[in-house]
Every structure is written in C-alpha cells, then in structure tokens.
Amino acid sequence: MSKSPVPVVIVMGVSGCGKTTVAQGLAERLGWRFLEGDRFHPQANVAKMTRGIPLEDDDRVPWLQELGVAIAQARRESQTSGTGIVVACSALKQAYRDQLMLNQEPFLWLYLRGEFELLRQRLETRSDHFMPAQLLASQFAALEEPQEAITLDCGRSPQDLIADTLKFL
C-alpha cells in the first residue's frame, strides 16, 4: 500500500512579509518540523545581501539546491511518523519554486502578500537580521506572484495568518 506523502508547506514572499514568524508559529501549532530557508544560503550569498547587493539567479541556484535536498531528506525522516514540514523560503520566482519542487511530491504554498511601505517599515525596525531594507525594492522586482498558492495579507497578525492557514490543512 503506498503511503501519502509527508505534507510540506512553504511560506513564501519578499523579505519582511513574515515567513519565519508564520512558518515557525505554524510548525509549533501543528507539532511539525520547521526549516529556515535562509540557513541554506552559501556564506557568499549572505555576505552579498549584508553589503546591500541583491542576489541574482545564479546565486540562488546552489541555495535552492541545498534547500530542496534538505526538504526531501526531512520528508524521508518523517515517513514513518507522517509529521509534516514547514519551510520559510522567499521563492520569489516561478523558476525557483520549480527548482525546489524538482522530483518531489507537491508542496502547499502559502504566499504572504504585502505592500512595500509596510514591509519597508518592518525591515527598518528589525535589528537582528542581515537583510537590509535597501534590498526590498529588488525583492519586489524579482517577485513573480504564485498562481497556485494560499494567498494571505501579511499585514494581519501572525495568529490570524496561522489560524487561516490551518483551515486549508
């Protein structure tokens, strides 16, 4: 008898939309595993962003490769328990989402949508992260909004966003 695939939710969107906050909260609520996409960036990518230089497609290839492998690995580890996985990953372009999904059972995409000004303010006030607010415009320039995703307004509270997402699971 074939088992149903371990569920994977990818929380995506531009910097500051709340991917980490919502993905972590969702994983906690569900007792699922959380993967922080930023942890899979090569050091050179983090250094680049820290200096205020946007990543290019080529920079993101090894990152998405590493993250895709980690998701597949986490899925294998959860095969017996069926425990799901929640991932925070910007996944700004369709090609990045395709690369991440390569050879895998489908993911559920949660897109946190927000206006530039709200996100700029969030990034300006956040102090414990490498990503500078000056890169926000480049994040919007790269963004291709997903067609097949649960789309929620990231201006709402994390609690509301998590509660709404739970309705889809």
Ligand SMILES: Nc1ncnc2c1ncn2[C@@H]1O[C@H](COP(=O)(O)OP(=O)(O)OP(=O)(O)O)[C@@H](O)[C@H]1O
């Ligand atoms: N729904 C929300 N309402 C208000 N503030 C929020 C919300 N979600 C996140 N924040 C705050 O906004 C900032 C960015 O949140 P977070 O780090 O979760 O975003 P992110 O999308 O993961 O960002 P990045 O891609 O840069 O890592 C944090 O200071 C966080 O506390």
Ligand SMILES: O=C(O)[C@H](O)[C@@H](O)[C@H](O)[C@H](O)CO
């Ligand atoms: O593709 C990208 O440009 C990067 O993934 C960024 O989105 C950052 O990693 C993230 O926003 C900062 O946490």
